[in-house]
Amino acid sequence: MNELLITVFTPMAATLILATVRQLKWAGWLNLLASTAAFVASLFLAFRVAKTGPLTAMTFRVDDFNVYLIVLTAFVGMTSAIFSRPYMQYVCETGKINKKGMQLYHSMYQAFMFTMLLALSTDNLGVLWVAVEGATLATVLLVSLYRTAEAIEAAWKYFILCGVGIALALFGTVLVYFAAQHTVADGTAGMTWSVLYTGASKLHPSIMILAFVFLLIGYGTKVGLVPMHQWLPDAHSEGPTPMSAVLSGLLLNVALYAIVRFKMLVDGSLTLSSKPHMAGYLMMGFGLLSFLVAGLFLHRQRDIKRMFSYSSIEHMGLMTFAFGLGGPLATFGALLHMLVHSLTKSAIFVTVGHAAHIAGTQSIDHIRGLIRTQPAVGWALLFGVAAIAGFPPFGIFTSEFLLLTATMESQPWFTLPLLMGLAIAFAGLFRNLHPMVYGTAPKEQQPVQANMIPITVHLLLVLWLGLSIPGFLAVWLNRATELIAGASLL
Amino acid sequence: MNLELVPMLQQIMLVLASMVLLISFILMDQVRLVAAIHTFAWQGALIAAITTIVAISEGHMHLYFSALLTFTLKALLIPWMLHRQVRKLELDHEKEALEHPVIASMIAVALVIFSYWLVLPIVQQELIFTRNVVAISLAVVLIGFLIMVVRKQAIAQVLGFMSMENGLFLAAVSATSGMPLIIELGVAFDVLVAMVLFGIFFFQIRESIESLDVDRLNHLSESEKE
Structure with a gap:
């Protein structure tokens, strides 16, 4: 339990501390230190889960699925922090941003890590939503950090599109909660994933599939699925480079993780209905479309970061397709x-x-x-x-x-x-x-x-x-x- | 549905919910920015009223708190913040007419019908009341989305965004008698932070394009920098 709390709340503490640190030299190192601490704690957490099985406590649940993503998130967060320290110092020297901007950058970097780790480790679907929305809020000011017209435009687009997307995801979450109210004895537990999962077969199938459409579009916006991907190349190309690295490497994964969690619930509720693979087909459709469209768009890019962000969309599409396909081999892949x-x-x-x-x-x-x-x-x-x-x-x-x-x-x-x-x-x-x-x-x-x-x-x-x-x-x-x-x- | 069979409180709720939907229409067609902000505040107040009614009929303590939270946030704090920003940006007399108000309204009507169609699968008898409210709240969400598409002015877009949130809140309160308190607090916190960030962005956008007409934010496109 302690490992989990350290992993998740170190970044949160670091957010608050870094918001007050004025010395740039220290801020970069502190950022790295906090990220390393989170990573080390996540390793201990992984050992713990491997030894004793899923860890459920308070509103957290760490099982074999999310623990590897937690380790991955903490690891990429750490290595990006290694890169970010000298790189942001160079950016600061070029005069693109001032000291206040740097303070904001470091604080929000950790805030972003906190929301990612919280989204991964929580067992509560509502908290998952709050954390994913929090990730948008933490990164939106970083996208506009350089204050150029393009950066502000990218940030506005990111904010509005992801805001709308995430609102639809909340509607889906409310529908899931609604479906749960008729089956789960304790109403307040209707947001807890593990409770829903054990009783998934009793959830109303048509409400669940309606909810899943909203969830797929909502969280899919964050995954960068076509046609909701418009924000992604802009935000990646205009934001600071360490941000692009963590957005591509982590945020997209976490959004996809959320979709897969919901798919598990929907699959459970649909097993006895006439179309048990509905959720999977939806994911395959969106995934394949993103995969193909992004591949074509790769050819037209003139900005190097935009090009690689399209490559991210392509790969996320492929993963969405694979999770939709289901079966052990595709899931493992x-x-x-x-x-x-x-x-x-x-x-x-x-x-x-x-x-x-x-x-x-x-x-x-x-x-x-x-x-x-x-x-x-x-x-x-x-x-x-x-x-x-x-x-x-x-x-x-x-x-x-x-x-x-x-x-x-x-x-x-x-x-x-x-x-x-x-x-x-x-x-x-x-x-x-x-x-x-x-x-x-x-x-x-x-x-x-x-x-x-x-x-x-x-x-x-x-x-x-x-x-x-x-x-x-x-x-x-x-x-x-x-x-x-x-x-x-x- | 047979209205006589529906309990009094639910009837009141349905009336209030349909007023919320009506306000969404007004919000979309409202030309004057300041008036649109006031309209939005009324929508928040109505949602708070609905929450209070649910609280009375269900007897949940946390719903009273939630009603208070909604009222403070949606009817007072956010409209006040928007109002202040409008004054700071000297947009008090800003008017923005829709290009095709009739078409926009027709699309909004179509969205309402679509919402009702979408919730048709929820056919269980005891859910007939909820189905109505879920459909209305979905319509409010979709019209909020439409507002963000048809409006070009950044503040009007934010109003659309916030009315989407209102629709979500309506769905949560009326269909499931409110989400757990901790989630509601989390959502409210996110909305508040979003509002603060929107405020920062108004100034950043204004600084960069000397207007809040976001249609003029068009530097980034697929074939740029050729």
Whole structure:
């Protein structure tokens, strides 16, 4: 229990402390310290859950599914904090933001981590909603941090779209609560996920499916599902780079996590009805659409961060599709994909931050010859993109392979659009990547002080996961699969 | 439904709920900004009244508190904050006519019908009263969304956003006799923070485009920076 409280509430305490710290030098280190503390505590939490099984106390519930996401969230939060400290100092030196902006940045970084960890660990659907909405509120001022016209526009769009989306999700949550009131004896427990899950078969199926439509659209806005994805490329391209890394690596995952939790409830209530896979079909539809549309949009991007945010939409679409497909193999693949995508994508955004720093712009047409100017950054970008495009031996290849196999087993016709989508996305990424990495560097281009630790660690982990998934992790993911899909894979 | 069979309190609630829906229509077509803020305050007050009635009929203590919370937040605090910002931004006499008020109203009517259609599956007999209120609150949510689409002025959009929240609150209070208190507090906190942030954004937008017409926020598009 203590591990859990430390994991979740360290960022909250840090939010308050960092709001008062004026010295920039200290703020960056404190941010890193708090993130590290949360990560270490989350490791202990994971050991605890592995040893004694699901942990339920107060309004928290940590089981095999969310504990791995908690560790992942705390880990990416920590490595992004390592990157963010020197990077934000450089941004501050360029005069893009003032000291007050920095204070806000550090405080809100931790506030965001707090909302993410709270959303993952809570057992209460209402608290889940409050936390996900809180994540929007914490990050919206960070998107407009640079105060340019574009940044303010992006932030406004982000605020309005996610606000609307999340409002629809609340309507869905209210409907679930409404359905629960007729079956659950204790009314106030109608918001508790574990209570609902045990009595899921008694929930009114038509209310649940109506609720799920709202929840899928609502939380789907945050996942970045097409056509509710409009905010995502803007917010990613205009906000500070460490923010893009955590938004892509964490926020999207957490929103998808919420959808999967609700799908488990809906599936339970629909088992005896005439269309037991309704929720899954909805997810497959939205997922496939996002996957294909984002792949096509990749080709049109001229801004490097926008391009990678479309790649995030594409991968989130693929995961949504896989969770919708259901079955142990697809679920296992989706869980693995969540893990490797987060690691790879946050590493890419960190690299992109350095690349944009070297070239002094985010425009793809003006970033040239990275390998010549600074080999480390160039190679990191090349490897990162190779990993995200699904090249072996990186982990994304493994998870995508599993997903394709699962699709071929249960819905063979869908393999075709999936393969096409992967090819389109691959082409889109590499046609832009090639000149950026190889091309001739402009004469005055200078290497910058780059922090390669987070990138290297992430990419090595992804490589490791691609070569051999360590036994404990396989068991871990397998238990989560068992929880979600009802059957074990191994 | 047979109205004679519906208890008195529920009848009052239905009348109030339909007034909430009516206010959504007024909010959409209201030309003057200050008047729109006042209209919004009335909507909040009505929702607080509905909450009080549910509290009386169910006898839950926490619902009285929730009614008080709604009234303070939606009928007093948020309208007051908006009012202050309007004065600071010198928009007291701001008028914004819809481009196609008739079409917008027709769409809103269609949304109401759509909401009723959507809740049709909830057919159990004892739920017939709830079905009405759920449909109305869904319509309020969707019209709030429509307001955000048809209005170009940032403050009017925020009013649409907040009336969406009102619709959600109506759904929670009338269909499920209120969510657990802790959730309600959390939601209220989020709404309040959102309002403060909106206030900051009004100034940031104004600084950047010298107006609050968000249609002019159009730097970002797919084919920019060619």
